Amino acid sequence: MLITTKIKLILEQEHHEKLLETMKRYNAACTFISQFAFEQSEYNRIKLQKLVYYDVRDKFQLSSQMTILAVRKVADAYRADKAKKKKEYKKPKGKKNVEKTISFRETGAMSYDARTLSFTGLELASILTLDGRIKVPMGISPYHQGVMQGRNIRGQADLVWHDGVFYLLLVVELPDNEPYEPIDAIGVDLGIKNIAADSMGESHSGDTVNAVRYRNAKLRAKLQAKGTKSAKRLLARRRRKEARFSRDVNHCISKHMVEKAKRHRSLLALEDLTGIRERITVRKAQRRNQHAWAFAQLRSYIEYKSLIAGVPVVLVDPRNTSRECPQCGHIAKENRKTRDWFRCQACEYAAPADNVAALNIRSRALVSVPNVGVAI
Ligand SMILES: [Zn+2]
CATH class of the missing domain: 3.30.420 (Nucleotidyltransferase; domain 5)
Structure with a gap:
């Protein structure tokens, strides 16, 4: 079976900045490709790649593989958007769909593959940035260490940035164990x-979980009434913290x-x-x-x-x-x-x-x- 694990990257300041710059550049390239795709009405990945490849490399100084991955991300985004709209059309009273370009947040997820990301055991990730590869220690929980021990981890992953921390969302394939005969x-x-x-x-x-939820719900009501930008930020942070807590509890109980x-x-x-x-x-x-x-x-x-x-x-x-x-x-x-x-x-x-x-x-x-x- 395939599971997605979220792995924290432990980055020195210098590497953090490098990676963040790479992410921003990559997403800016995605937005550029997206605009181009929209203007040309060309959403096919292969054709799009042929049309924009040199422009993107030239303009954004991305590596060859990063450029290809950026084009893929854009093509995937339009495909997902199209599928979503198709669904919406099925609803009665179909709203008119205004076609518009998809733009990408500057810290949106960045896709990596085996050519841009590799691993040394479960300790180090080698990640391609704008100026070459950096080697980064990974913080893998003992549980996931156990699960992934001895597995072949391929480089296919998404790099995400949450609250100032980089994570890799890594898909790991686990062999299913033959279930035993229960007594x-x-x-x-x-x-x-x-x-x-x-x-x-x-x-x-x-x-405990309910107490945290209750406390957060009360706080949420208060902050929502406030409606300021900092209140919204605090709200988002609390929500993530609550989700993290609930997830830890679920991991513990299920284990x-x-x-x-x-x-x-x-x-x-x-x-x-x-x-x-x-x-x-x-x-x-x-x-x-x-x-x-x-x-x-x-x-x-x-x-x-x-x-x-x-x-x-x-x-x-x-x-x-x-x-x-x-x-x-x-x-x-x-x-x-x-x-x-x-x-x-x-x-x-x-x-x-x-x-x-x-x-x-x-x-x-x-x-x-x-x-x-x-x-x-
Ligand atoms: Zn009875």
Whole structure:
């Protein structure tokens, strides 16, 4: 499978400036090519390249390969734009599309390939700038070091600049491990109060993440009311920080889950998330897509880490997982009068609601994978 990893570049001041200048020059070239393409109505990459290649090299002093990559970026941007417009046309009351040139931010992402970027192990990247290559140490997390150890990393990557820091977005191909034959199943329920609860009674509290979100939502309202440029900047920074925090939490939980499943030689059972947004009730103010996004991210982390580790994953029907009694099978809304606690109206079985849902997810998985060697 292919995964994208974001790798921080550790740059000295001099190299940082060099790289930033290269990025700005490259994006200026992209805007130039874009204008040319628009004037000539030529969006085909090969034809466009033939027409502008020498001009661009001459005017912007880009290397041959960088020029080719800039043309590709422009052609790709127009193609994506066209695809987007096609979609919009399908809507009723199609708006008139005013064709216009696409321009590129001066610090927009810059594409690299094997001819402009290479690696020495996982420590050093050799990156082409306007004046030749620079060798740059990379800050790879221990987790990604483990994942990428011994893999062939090719130079295809995007260079991005966020908040004064350069990162490489690197696509790494990982071999899928043959999944093992599970002897048991662990059900996992994803929620808000608890980000994840499993059928063995363990849960990961969402309190910290929710507190950060709540604090940020309040701050956001305040800053949005202010509307100044610096407020907007602060807002963007907070949003990125929140996303980073949520991502770290998701990495941590998914890693733990997958290791636990492997230790117990179990499959992981999850709800089919396509319906989860409707099931979760959150206060209107919080009902932004960040929740949906965080769920989707956690699931994708669990799935890809499982794939790498050879842990089988089964998705089950999520209907009534929180209302069904794992002991007697009685399904009733009244079984869950409060959000946190489950109490069966028929047999009096009682337990934390999230763990009950996880137990139901587990038994559904065991039904759908009958060859798992345990008694239900
Ligand atoms: Zn019951």
